[in-house]
Amino acid sequence: MNAPLTAAALAAKDFKSDYKPVWCPGCGDYSVLSAITKALATLGLRPENVAVISGIGCSSRIPAYTTCYGFHGVHGRALPAATGLKAARPDLTVLVASGDGDGYSIGGNHFLHACRRNVDLTYIVMDNHVYGMTKGQPSPTTEPDWSSKLAPGGTGLREFHPLVIALASGANYIARGFSGDPNGCAALIAEAVRHPGFSFVEILSPCVTFRPEQREWKQAVRPSPVAPTDDPARAARRLMTDDGFNLGVLYKGSRPPFAGEPAAPTHAVQDLEKGFEL
Amino acid sequence: MSARSPAAAQAYDYAEFMARAYAIELEATERYAQFAEQMEAHNNPEVAALFRKLSGFEALHAKRILGEMGWVDMPALPPPLAWEGGGEGPETAPFEALHYLMQPYHALELALRCELQALEYFEGIAKRDVPAQVKAAALDMAAEERLHAALIRDWMQRVPPPAEGWDEDPDPPRMNE
Numbered sequence: 001m002n003a004p005l006t007a008a009a010l011a012a013k014d015f016k017s018d019y020k021p022v023w024c025p026g027c028g029d030y031s032v033l034s035a036i037t038k039a040l041a042t043l044g045l046r047p048e049n050v051a052v053i054s055g056i057g058c059s060s061r062i063p064a065y066t067t068c069y070g071f072h073g074v075h076g077r078a079l080p081a082a083t084g085l086k087a088a089r090p091d092l093t094v095l096v097a098s099g100d101g102d103g104y105s106i107g108g109n110h111f112l113h114a115c116r117r118n119v120d121l122t123y124i125v126m127d128n129h130v131y132g133m134t135k136g137q138p139s140p141t142t143e144p145d146w147s148s149k150l151a152p153g154g155t156g157l158r159e160f161h162p163l164v165i166a167l168a169s170g171a172n173y174i175a176r177g178f179s180g181d182p183n184g185c186a187a188l189i190a191e192a193v194r195h196p197g198f199s200f201v202e203i204l205s206p207c208v209t210f211r212p213e214q215r216e217w218k219q220a221v222r223p224s225p226v227a228p229t230d231d232p233a234r235a236a237r238r239l240m241t242d243d244g245f246n247l248g249v250l251y252k253g254s255r256p257p258f259a260g261e262p263a264a265p266t267h268a269v270q271d272l273e274k275g276f277e278l
Numbered sequence: 279m280s281a282r283s284p285a286a287a288q289a290y291d292y293a294e295f296m297a298r299a300y301a302i303e304l305e306a307t308e309r310y311a312q313f314a315e316q317m318e319a320h321n322n323p324e325v326a327a328l329f330r331k332l333s334g335f336e337a338l339h340a341k342r343i344l345g346e347m348g349w350v351d352m353p354a355l356p357p358p359l360a361w362e363g364g365g366e367g368p369e370t371a372p373f374e375a376l377h378y379l380m381q382p383y384h385a386l387e388l389a390l391r392c393e394l395q396a397l398e399y400f401e402g403i404a405k406r407d408v409p410a411q412v413k414a415a416a417l418d419m420a421a422e423e424r425l426h427a428a429l430i431r432d433w434m435q436r437v438p439p440p441a442e443g444w445d446e447d448p449d450p451p452r453m454n455e
Contacts, residue, residue: 013308025316025376034312034373180374183366206374215374 012037015047017067026215028179028205029059032126035177035185035203036095037066042190043093050093053082055107058133059099059126059205068095076106079114079123086119087260093193094120100127104140104160111162115169118197120257124189125162125200126179128207128214136210148210162202164239167232167251172197174235174251176244178221179205184247191249197257204245217245224248292411295403296347299419302367302396303340307333309370313385320378328385336369339422368392368399369423379445382437390430397423 015037023029040050050068054060056075063070069092073081082096103111103125114123129146131137138151140160147154166174173195177185185203192199204221206214228249229235235251242250310333317326344350366372369392377384400420404413 020315020319022319023316025313025320025378025380026374028374030312030316031373180372181365182373208374208377218374 009044010041010046012041015040015050015066015068017065019064021061021065023058023061024207024209026206026208027058028128028203028207029062029126031179031182032059032097032124032185032203032205033062033065035179035182035189036062036097036124038183038186039189039193040068040093042186043193045093049091050095051082051085051089052095052097053078053085054097055102056133057099057102057131058207059097060102062097076102076108076110078102079107079110079121082121083114083117083119086121090120090259094122095189095193096121096123098123098125099132099139100125100129100141100160100162101131101137101139104162108140108160112165112169115166115171115198115200118170118172118255118257120196120198120259122189122192122199122201124192125202126205127162127202128205128211130207130210132207132210146211161239163200163242163250164236166200167235167239170198170255171200171251172253172255172257173199173201173249174239175199175201175249176224176247177201177203178217178247179203180218180221181247188249195252197253197255220245221247224250228252230254292409292415293347295408295412295415296343299400299415300340300343300347300349302369302399303336303343305367306369306371306392307336307340309333309373310336313371313376316376317378317380322378322380325380325382325385328382332385332389335426369396377445379447381440381444383434383439386430386434386437390427390434393423393427393430397427 012034016033021030021033036052047067048069051070052063052066052068053071053073054063055073055078060072060078063072071081071085078096078098082094085092086094098107114121127141129139129141129143131139136148136150138146138148138155141162142155142159144156144158145154163174163176173192175188175192177188179185188201192201204217206217208215222245224246226238228251229238230252232251232253239250310329314326314329314333317323317329371388371392375388397420400416400423404416404420408416
């Protein structure tokens, strides 16, 4: 994480770009964007010291809506790009934005190994239990009995449990937020950035178009009844019995983050540019 | 999940109270402006214009607080993540309240709900053991919110309530039903 600067503090709006989001009105991702910008302002960071990396999907549009450096990458491959960036530029604060399809299905394997590597990244997954951008197919976190025209009678498949997987794979900070509480999400994200190592923040972010019943999540969520633990065994028991609606920091580990020294550059940028000369 | 908690026991001095009142108005200003942008992006110009108006009203209230306090710009606000009980300001409309086919009546209903929440918030502060100046200012704010609520109710009388099936779209984005 970057040290806060002594220059004039920036407000959340200073982290929002001039591009206007095109998510459906009512989408939880608006709130997550607001939470990210509030968290960055609270941390006293500056846009030029932050990079937001994403894959593909509704949630992955976020980099364009911020004034930070951004990379809207390949489906499911946000984490490898972010890992490379952080390894090469450890001075940057690197956030990674994803959704449940991009992050847990197409990018599922990268998720495991990003947790294992424990590079100092903050991974924010907007989970709406559906592929929204491609018109409502079931995702890894979709309930087995959710029936739709695309999956009549439901998939019958057990859901993926991302927080349990993250813990088992070595994530150093695990939290769950709800988009109906943007300031609560901002606090979780700010703490995730401060915490060294791989921080995973899952945010329940309703898809009001394909899963309108998720508006009811507001009544289902609750603060976690127990304080965060640094004991993986205790955290595992809690997460295994969790119904998916407990909010807050659920695990804070103390594993030292990966901090490899970046290799010395082998080429000057000017030399690389020569390859593109006509 | 952090709930709005106007009754949280917390003492204020006058400047801090006014800073919070300013933050409430500013957050509401920004949220209505965001809603206007969303409605513009989804080709709902009538509701977009209404949200712009609401944003403008909240901005005027914020500006008036600055004037009253002699502040030229944003004062040293309380930490934005530290509302009593967490959550957002009492006058801030929630993101999830929107629908791309919503009508002016829906927007006014939402605004009314926010004004009433703000009224409750300020009345709650006035009931606390706070300095007399804070109590008086909180009662002033509550009176203002009450007036705004009445104005919105009046506005709603002049707007047709939505007909049944207002959210039916002959060309819906959702094709999986």
